[in-house]
Amino acid sequence: MSTVDLPVNSEAPAVAERIPGLWKTPGVMAAFTVLVALLVLIRPRSGDSTFRWSRDGDWFTIPDISLPANGIVWTAVALCLLCTAYAAWNARAGRKTPLVLVSAFAVLAVSGFMSWAVAGKTLPVVGLLAGALALAVPLVFGALGGVLGERAGVVNIAIDGQLLFGAFGAAIAASLTGSPWVGLIAAMIAGMLVALLLGLFAITYWVEQVIVGVVLNVLVIGFTSFMFSQVLSENSAALNNPPHFPRLEIWVLSGIPVIGPIFFRQTVLVYMMYVAVFLVAWALYRSKWGLRVRAVGEHPKAADTVGINVIATRYRTVLLAGAIAGIGGATYTLVSVPSFGREMTGGAGYIALAAVIFGKWDPIKATLAALLFGFASNVESVLSVIGSPVPSQFMLMLPYVVTIFAVAGLVGNSRAPAADGVPYRKG
């Protein structure tokens, strides 16, 4: 085909409106605009919504902002309509909705909803966001583990098991030694143990990887629940009383209003998360190691023919992914909750898995997706503390509803690594 001109199918298509899914984003946006508008129409709120931006210890204090709730909501609805109209106009012209527009829309719709929900009360914005970040930590670590495993070609459904076992290991080791750092290392080892089982079945014995993952999750739930009721609860003072990581304020940075309290008054695990996200993203795309991991996940045979050991690369990556997910598990027992509890992850591993897919197998995007899910969880808890007009059962659904919408509605054409879930058989 090098001397002959390319055949017909290379001619530019005049079929832009036929690109599937072009109208999906404007459609979802319209639906949400209508939902927010319906809220105020059916239940208009009286009073002002107050937004608090400052915390003690800031360099200077940003004053609270109080505005009439209905006014904000209607303004938000109007702006949302504008965004939707622009997205629709874009789609008509055969263009995709830009991500900036989607983000702006999300911020507007959420602000509208929040001012409606907190009418007459005060919303601590900084607390909401700082809490969202803290809640997202296990999701981010879990998602990073998921991204690594799948980039190497091993589907990791067992993220939840790795989180849970990490939490369990961290609780016992930290309780026994009195050091949260030992707990952290134990959590990484625990995550790697689950990963080792996953690797053994998926890489060495070619078992269907989705099934192995689910079975491992059930195994970890069963094992930890058994140990919890039979061993930990008998001896909770000695075995299930882990010391916690203290909050660590970063000098100078923590005093910046808004940004400081959100990002720099957290525990050491959050700072480790910043580093981990950066390191994984850099290593995956910019290092020799990452090139080989991606090669093994895309076309293992090609990697083999240039002298890369596919099996060893996959094992190493899966173990590393397990260790990272294990750190996420440690967050539960060394930061959030006083002690280990039965099934305490509440399916967070599955949400992390959704973040992997929503983030298109990219560490940065998966992290952003995990943050979004963390935010949805924290909206639920903050609103239930303030007291909101939405029934609490409904609010509990929020993170999961967001997950479904995100993965089903907004992912678009993402492509998994070509050999994801396919065991490598030589010859």
Place this chain on the structure above:
Amino acid sequence: MRLALRDITKRFGSLVANDHISLTVEPGEIHCLLGENGAGKSTLMNVLYGLYQADEGDILIDDEPQHFKGPGDAMAAGIGMVHQHFMLIPVFTVAENVMLGHETTGFAGSLDLDAARRRVREISDRFGFQVDPDALVEDLPVGVQQRVEIIKALSRDAEVLVFDEPTAVLTPQETDELMAIMRQLKESGTGIVFITHKLREVREVADRITVIRRGTVVGEASPEASNAELAALMVGRPVELKVHKDPAQPGERALVVSDLTVADETGHVHIDGISFHIDAGEILAVAGVQGNGQTELTEAMVGLAPHVEGSIKLDGREIVGRSVRKALEAGIGFIPEDRQIEGLVSNFTIAENLMLNRSYDKPFVSRGSLNLKKLDTFAKEKLAEYDVRAPGVSTLAGQLSGGNQQKVVVARELSRDLRLLVAAQPTRGVDVGSIEFIHKQIVAARDSGVPVLVVSSELDEISALADRIMVLYRGRVVGIVPADTSRDTLGLMMAGESPEGSES
């Protein structure tokens, strides 16, 4: 660097794939390894490349015995391979593919992509390849992907290059260019092992020819040997390379296609308003560079294409808009271009595959249940009649060699009363012996009065079978010419130039 294989033996269970094969390659020499599919050529090369370990025998480089534990060792010793199925990662750039496995790195293992780009450019310039180091491999045409494979091997300072069936995926023009590249490599002192079963190519570039049959070396041949001599060595008996066929006795106008337009789901038009006809007892061969609408044309004939406009009339009855089943019932036999994907169910037995086009009615199905006895008898007959080499009719189709698989497809399609035969790439990836057989069957179908449409990307096949030749370019008919039209004229037509004196 002088490479020698000495008494290489490789067994898979009871099967001896390579039986004491010896071979030497001198620097600056093109050594052809000629043999049918399944003769053991690829196994031998995989042993050489460290993918398999030989059970007996040695690999010698400059008389030093080598022990390759994996491809990495073979590459380090200076052996490069251009694989039949390219070993490239589609979502990586050219530079990333070339550097993979021997990356130059900077601080903390970071990739030095600039070094890789320079290497790609340097090698491309040396051989006059036009390859952009930052292009994604999946966006490149097949011919260019193959050059990336060559660059990949050369970037590791390979002194012996193995080309495994390199022309199977190439157009005639790309094949000619590859031959030129191989000569250029040879002149720069590289030793080349060229694995193929295509005789024309062998005679064009080979310095020495070793012929392999059923895992053993059956002889060396000189490049001056005739096609018939080479084919006879390869197959083990004299082969008719030119299909013997009497002049066509065209009957009535059987198939009339007018203003046919075929588009795909996304609205691309692949066949753009073409018209032609085939008479009973005549073979119309469709030539063209792959991707100019041939696939869509054959799919439209059997009702597989989604958006078809215009008319296809078989014996006066309209086919367009009918279902595949109606097309089959109208008497259309269809040999699809990819037997693995569309022709066979590889996890079904030969017998089951033989009844796929008659899965709903007599003779094999009555009152909703299979008549296994009848099927068994039928399958055994066809196995013998079509010379399918298989242990039995209950062998899984996926376990057969390419040639035997294709014979099963041909047997199935020809064992009905046909009103039209559509054969797309009927002998792609099939060995010489089977090609001869399949061609005879197609000609026999013609002689029994069936109109035949043959699509092929091999000009040899087109010339061998055709009574008339239709050339497609960008979904349009460039011309319909007599069967004795010269290769050069056909080549020009395939590039879109209308010849003088053609019909339509």
